[in-house]
Amino acid sequence: EIPGDDQYEARGPTLLALVSILVGLQVEWGCRTGELLAVGLPDWRADALAEAVDSVVRRTSPDLVDHVRRALHDLVEGLPQRLASLEECGIPDSLVHGDFAPGNARGDGKSLVLLDWGDCGVGHPLLDRAAFMDRIPHELMSQVRRHWDILWRQAVPGSDPGRAAEIxxxxxxxxxAVxxxxxLDQIEPSEHAYHRSDPALWLTRAADLAGSASGGGAASSATHPTGRPL
Incomplete structure (x- = not known):
């Protein structure tokens, strides 16, 4: 048993420490992705990720409203170019936690441990950033974002983590959503009611983010999957 409390209510210093732990691990494993793939971690690198996103959009399409479907079609069509542009940001693929959030860490005031690695894989390390930022207080986002960027610029001089996170x-x-x-594919049908809407909610979030980045605001009236208004 890992001592301490889950960090759902973590604030400034603890949030920064969590990001430091994650980035430190990702820097360490960045040159060892072959080992991670060899032991069976999922491949979330560009080609595999684009294929997985395309598949989940197709499967979830009946549950989406028209303007979200259109935005996701554009997102999927542009994925090869979007993911290729990541190379210009200079940050290599590495270990991805997959569900990086304050609640998936435990601490006792002396140490912090990242938990719940069940969705980990190999891909761009900043895949972990969006979900983490959505689970922390709004007033702390700028501080955490700056800290995250500084860590990667120190680890990979000349890199552009801010641009990578935006992409x-x-x-x-x-x-x-994937x-x-x-x-959902793995649980009993009787349990589907509790999670049936999750893929559509996350895809609506993806459409909103894609629209915001392009100035389109494709799903501006959407609600974040955690229940927070966008």
């Missing part, structure tokens, strides 16, 4: 934001949300779709 990946809708993709990271769509990846959450995770929930796979979860």
């Amino acid at each position: 990946l934001a809708p993709v990271a949300a769509a990846r959450q 995770i929930y779709r796979a979860f």
Whole structure:
């Protein structure tokens, strides 16, 4: 048993420490992705991720409203170019936690441990950023974002983590839909009622982020999957 409390209510210093732990692990494993894939971690790199997002959009399409479907069609069509542009940001693929959030860490005031690695894989490390930012207080977002960027600029001089996170934001949300779709495929039908809407909610979030980045605001009236208004 890992001592301490789950960090759902974590604030400034603890949030920064969590990001530091994650980035430190990702820097360490960035040159060892072959080992991670060899032991069976899912492949979330560009080609595999684009295929998974395309599949979940197709499967979830009946549950989406028209303007979200159109926005997602554009997102999927542009994925090869979007993901290729990540190379210009200079941050290599590495370990992805997959569900990085304050509540998936435990601490006792002396140490912090990241938990719940069940959705981890190999892909762009900033895939972990969007979901984490959506689970922290709004007033702390700028501080955490700056800290995250500084860590990557120090680890990879000349890199542009801010631009990488912007490019990946809708993709990271769509990846959450992939995770929930796979979860639904594995659980008993009697349990579907509790999670049936999750893929559509995350894809709506992806459409909104893609629209915001392009100035279109495709799903501006959407609600975030955690219940927070966008």
